[in-house]
Amino acid sequence: MEAIKVHYDVPGDDFTRAGEASGMLKRYLKKIGFAPDVIRKVSIAMYEAEINMVIHAHGGEIDGEITPEKISVTLRDQGPGIPDVDLAMQEGYSTAPDNVRSLGFGAGMGLPNIKKYTDEMKIETVLGKGTTVYFSVNAQ
Amino acid sequence: MTIADIIRILNAQIICGEDHLDTELHSACGADMMSDVLAFVKDQSVLLTGLVNPQVVRTADMMDMRCIVFVRGKEPDDMVVDLAKEREIVLLKTPLRMFTACGLLYESGLRGGCEK
Ligand SMILES: Nc1ncnc2c1ncn2[C@@H]1O[C@H](COP(=O)(O)OP(=O)(O)OP(=O)(O)O)[C@@H](O)[C@H]1O
Ligand SMILES: [Mg+2]
Numbered sequence A: 001m002e003a004i005k006v007h008y009d010v011p012g013d014d015f016t017r018a019g020e021a022s023g024m025l026k027r028y029l030k031k032i033g034f035a036p037d038v039i040r041k042v043s044i045a046m047y048e049a050e051i052n053m054v055i056h057a058h059g060g061e062i063d064g065e066i067t068p069e070k071i072s073v074t075l076r077d078q079g080p081g082i083p084d085v086d087l088a089m090q091e092g093y094s095t096a097p098d099n100v101r102s103l104g105f106g107a108g109m110g111l112p113n114i115k116k117y118t119d120e121m122k123i124e125t126v127l128g129k130g131t132t133v134y135f136s137v138n139a140q
Numbered sequence B: 001m002t003i004a005d006i007i008r009i010l011n012a013q014i015i016c017g018e019d020h021l022d023t024e025l026h027s028a029c030g031a032d033m034m035s036d037v038l039a040f041v042k043d044q045s046v047l048l049t050g051l052v053n054p055q056v057v058r059t060a061d062m063m064d065m066r067c068i069v070f071v072r073g074k075e076p077d078d079m080v081v082d083l084a085k086e087r088e089i090v091l092l093k094t095p096l097r098m099f100t101a102c103g104l105l106y107e108s109g110l111r112g113g114c115e116k
Helices: A020-032 A036-057 A110-117 B003-009 B034-038 B054-062 B078-086 B098-107
Strands: A004-011 A059-066 A070-077 A120-126 A130-138 B013-016 B028-030 B046-049 B067-070 B090-093
Touching: A004 A020, A004 A036, A020 A036, A020 A059, A020 B054, A036 A059, A036 A070, A036 A110, A036 A130, A036 B034, A036 B054, A110 A120, A110 A130, A110 B034, B003 B067, B003 B090, B003 B098, B013 B078, B028 B098, B034 B054, B046 B054, B046 B098, B054 B067, B054 B078, B078 B090
Parallel strands: B028 B046, B046 B067, B067 B090
Antiparallel strands: A004 A059, A059 A070, A070 A130, A120 A130, B013 B090
């Protein structure tokens, strides 16, 4: 069977819409009939990464690839990049400003959560150019 | 515990989701940081929070939670209510503060599901 490909554009200027793409993929995976725990892992990881894209990097693009064996998601942005990825991966590390915190984000738990719920995770980042976050979740 | 029980215990008002009052809830989570909610998956079915932005509904949706309780009488706007209706998530509001609301539910037998 050929992989199903999905694509979403994430606007960077509207926090209220952040997470729309994750909601769409979640409902799509449900329709296809993946197990609830697999869907939940993909949804949480993608939601965290999508929110990061909006609050730290002015939005971007998301590509997903779905096969019966695994679901892979790549999120690309052209934001400021991450100076120290190891540091960013630590629980509690956040550069989020107060206005983001007052919206319920900035605990420094997003990237660690993505790592926790996925079977594979990669971050490529270039300062001043942008960040690509890739992850996959095995479906079997 | 059902959503109807929560309404009684917290002296809560229903904002939307009248059709789901007999939904069974197994555990709860109280937080104002959404990534803290997302960090522990243990079939929590109700989220208590002092925030009222759309990300609260999206977070609950990602976690398959069935009910959100806004504490301190916070009132979400129409956009948030519409999103919750679309995702079939029940919204409640209580005048109680977070600590008291969580305490009353705990006392009535609801547990965190987040404890390690
Ligand atoms: N796409 C990105 N572009 C630039 N910086 C990023 C990006 N994603 C994460 N970061 C940086 O890594 C830090 C840690 O990210 P993480 O998602 O773990 O926490 P957070 O977003 O600050 O808070 P939370 O996810 O708990 O709401 C961020 O504060 C930010 O400095
Ligand atoms: Mg984050």
